[in-house]
Amino acid sequence: MAADTIKDHPGERRLVKIRVWLAVVAMILMTAGLVARMFYLQVQRYDELATQSEDNRIHLRTVPPIRGLIYDAKGRLLAENRPSYTLTIIRERVKNMDETLSELSELVDLDPDDIDDFKERVYKTRPFNSVPLKYRLNEEEIARVSVNHHRLPGVNVEAQLIRFYPERKTLAHAIGYVGRINDKELRKLDASLYSGTNIIGKTGVERYYESILLGKPGYQEVESNARGRILRVLKQVDPVPGTDLHLYLDLDLQKAAMEALKGKRGAVVALDPKTGGVLALASTPSYDTNSFVTGIGYKEFNSLRDNINRPLFNRATLGEYPPASTIKPFVAMAALDSETVKSDYRIFDRGYYQLPGDKHRYRNWKRTGDGWTDMVRAIARSNDTYFYDIAVKMGIDTIHDYMTRFQLGQRTGLDIASERPGLMPSRAWKRAARGRPWYPGETVISGIGQGYMLATPLQLATATAIIANRGGIVAPRLAKPGPGVAPKVPMGRIDKTPEDWETVIKGMREVVDNPRGTAHRRIGRKLKYTVAGKTGTAQVVGIPQDIKEEEAQVLEEFQKDHGLFIAFAPIENPQIALAVIIENDSSAAVGVARKVMDAWLLPRLGPLEKPALAKKGVL
Structure with missing residues (x-):
C-alpha cells in the first residue's frame, strides 16, 4: 500500500479538537452576548420597555x-x-x-x-x-x-x-x-x-x-x-x-305649513300665545338635512349654496323684511298708550298726506282716499294716510320705544342657533350708523312699516302673540322645560288699558270680517272661528308715484312686492298667533295663513261650537 494512503490519525484528532474548541468558544461568546443583551433589556431598560410592551398590548x-x-x-x-x-x-x-x-x-x-x-x-x-x-x-x-x-x-x-x-x-x-x-x-x-x-x-x-x-x-x-x-x-x-x-313643535302643523308654502319662497312662524311655544317654524324652499350628517359632497353643497332660491337660508329667523302694514296695529297701540291720540281720533283722507310746508304727497294705497277714517277703520282698510298722520304726531323716538316693547328690532331669544335682530330705527341709531340727521319724511313712512324698519317673521309672530294676550309678553321657545332645559322666565306685560287693546283688536277683526277689510275676500268667507289679522305689502324696489300699474306688473319676479300677514285666533281664547311672509307675491300670504290656522283650530273646535257652525252651513 502506498504511503500517501496511510491516514494521519494524530493530525486529524488535533484538527477536530481545534474545531471543537473554536465552536465551544463561539457558543460561549454568543451565549455571553445573549445574556448581556437580555441583562440590558430585562434589567437596565426594564421599566421603559415594559411600558412600551404594555402599550402595544393594552390601550x-x-x-x-x-x-x-x-x-x-x-x-x-x-x-x-x-x-x-x-x-x-x-x-x-x-x-x-x-x-x-x-x-x-x-x-x-x-x-x-x-x-x-x-x-x-x-x-x-x-x-x-x-x-x-x-x-x-x-x-x-x-x-x-x-x-x-x-x-x-x-x-x-x-x-x-x-x-x-x-x-x-x-x-x-x-x-x-x-x-x-x-x-x-x-x-x-x-x-x-x-x-x-x-x-x-x-x-x-x-x-x-x-x-x-x-x-x-x-x-x-x-x-x-x-x-x-x-x-x-x-x-x-x-x-x-x-x-x-x-319640543313644542307639532309635526302635523309643521307639515301643513310646509304644504301651504309649497312652490313659494317664504316662511311661517306659529306660536301658542299662552306658552310662547313654537308650534310651527317653516321656511321654503328647504333641503334634506340627512345629506349633511356624514359629510356632503362639494358638488351637492355648491348646488344648494348657489341656488337663487336660497334653500339653506332660514327665512323664519334670519329673513329681515320691511314689516309694511303689519306694523300698523302696534303703531296704533303706541299712539293710544302715549296719549298721542284717543281711540275715536279720525281724519279726512283725500288719498295722500303732506307735511306742513312740504309739497310732497305721501300717498295712500287707495288713490282716491277713504274719506273720514277712525282708528278701527284705518286698521281694517290699512289706511296709510291715517298712520302717516299719527306717526308724525308721535315722532320716531316714541315709535322706536314702543316697537321695542313689542320685541321688534331685537332678537327674541329663541332657542335656535341663528337669529337676526331686525332694525327699529331712531334718531340716535341713524346718527351712529349713517352719520346723518333724521328727516321728518322718514317718520312719515315709518308709520306704515317702510323706510329703515326691518323685522323677521319670528318677531312679527311674537309681537302678534302680545296683542293676543292683551299685553302679556311671551318669550318664544322651541324646547319644553326638562332636564338640561331651564324653565321660561316670565317677561311681564305691556300695561295698557283694556279698552285700548279691544280697539286695536276690533280693527284687526274687521280686516277679516268686514267686506271692505283687506283680507276679507281671501280669508273671511265661511270662516269657522274668529280671526284678528293684518295684511302687509312690502316694496322690494321703489316705484315712482306716477308709474302706471300695468308697467309695474312687468317687473322681474325678484323685484315684485313681498306679501305679509299676521293673525291670531280665536279672538276670545287665542290658541295660535302667526306671521307669514311670501317673497315676491303680495297676495298669497293670507291664503297660507288660513290653511295653517285651519289645520290647527278645526280639530280643536269644542263640541258646543261644531253644531252651531254646522247649522250655519260652514261645517
Whole structure:
C-alpha cells in the first residue's frame, strides 16, 4: 500500500479538537452576548420597555355616547340615531397610510372628498382612536373589506349610530342638522368630550342644545394583538347618553305649513300665545338635512349654496323684511298708550298726506282716499294716510320705544342657533350708523312699516302673540322645560288699558270680517272661528308715484312686492298667533295663513261650537 494512503490519525484528532474548541468558544461568546443583551433589556431598560410592551398590548379606546333624541309635542321622533357600518382606520396600526388608502380604493368606492377629509382629520385624532373613512357601507363593500382584512392592519368595519332625520326637508330649518367637526370647531372644543365622535350640531336646535344632546364619552381598556385586532375588553366605563329633547313643535302643523308654502319662497312662524311655544317654524324652499350628517359632497353643497332660491337660508329667523302694514296695529297701540291720540281720533283722507310746508304727497294705497277714517277703520282698510298722520304726531323716538316693547328690532331669544335682530330705527341709531340727521319724511313712512324698519317673521309672530294676550309678553321657545332645559322666565306685560287693546283688536277683526277689510275676500268667507289679522305689502324696489300699474306688473319676479300677514285666533281664547311672509307675491300670504290656522283650530273646535257652525252651513 502506498504511503500517501496511510491516514494521519494524530493530525486529524488535533484538527477536530481545534474545531471543537473554536465552536465551544463561539457558543460561549454568543451565549455571553445573549445574556448581556437580555441583562440590558430585562434589567437596565426594564421599566421603559415594559411600558412600551404594555402599550402595544393594552390601550384605551373611547366609547362615544349615544346622542339624545328629539321629539315633537306629541312624542313623535324628529331626530334619531340609526345603525350604520363605517370603514375606519387606526393610524398607529398602519405602516404606510398612502398604500393602505390606495388598496382600499380598489375595494370600496371612495370619493376623493372622503379621502381629503380623512387626511385632514386623521393626524388630529387621539392615538388609537379610529377615524371614519367612509360611512354607510353596503353589504358588498363590507364583504370585500372583510376578505382582505388580513393584509390591512388598522382597518376595521365598525357598527356606529348615525344621526337620521325621518322628516328630511320638513323640519330642516327648525331642527337643523349635525355634521363633521371642522378645524375651526376643533380648536374650540373640549377634546375630552369629543373624543371618539366626529360630529357636532351645526344649525338649529341641534346646535343650540349641543351640550345636552351630546352626552359624555366612556372608554374601554382593551387587549389587542400585533395587527391591532381586539382580543378582549379588560375594563369598561360606560358613556353617558345625551339628554332627549321634547319640543313644542307639532309635526302635523309643521307639515301643513310646509304644504301651504309649497312652490313659494317664504316662511311661517306659529306660536301658542299662552306658552310662547313654537308650534310651527317653516321656511321654503328647504333641503334634506340627512345629506349633511356624514359629510356632503362639494358638488351637492355648491348646488344648494348657489341656488337663487336660497334653500339653506332660514327665512323664519334670519329673513329681515320691511314689516309694511303689519306694523300698523302696534303703531296704533303706541299712539293710544302715549296719549298721542284717543281711540275715536279720525281724519279726512283725500288719498295722500303732506307735511306742513312740504309739497310732497305721501300717498295712500287707495288713490282716491277713504274719506273720514277712525282708528278701527284705518286698521281694517290699512289706511296709510291715517298712520302717516299719527306717526308724525308721535315722532320716531316714541315709535322706536314702543316697537321695542313689542320685541321688534331685537332678537327674541329663541332657542335656535341663528337669529337676526331686525332694525327699529331712531334718531340716535341713524346718527351712529349713517352719520346723518333724521328727516321728518322718514317718520312719515315709518308709520306704515317702510323706510329703515326691518323685522323677521319670528318677531312679527311674537309681537302678534302680545296683542293676543292683551299685553302679556311671551318669550318664544322651541324646547319644553326638562332636564338640561331651564324653565321660561316670565317677561311681564305691556300695561295698557283694556279698552285700548279691544280697539286695536276690533280693527284687526274687521280686516277679516268686514267686506271692505283687506283680507276679507281671501280669508273671511265661511270662516269657522274668529280671526284678528293684518295684511302687509312690502316694496322690494321703489316705484315712482306716477308709474302706471300695468308697467309695474312687468317687473322681474325678484323685484315684485313681498306679501305679509299676521293673525291670531280665536279672538276670545287665542290658541295660535302667526306671521307669514311670501317673497315676491303680495297676495298669497293670507291664503297660507288660513290653511295653517285651519289645520290647527278645526280639530280643536269644542263640541258646543261644531253644531252651531254646522247649522250655519260652514261645517
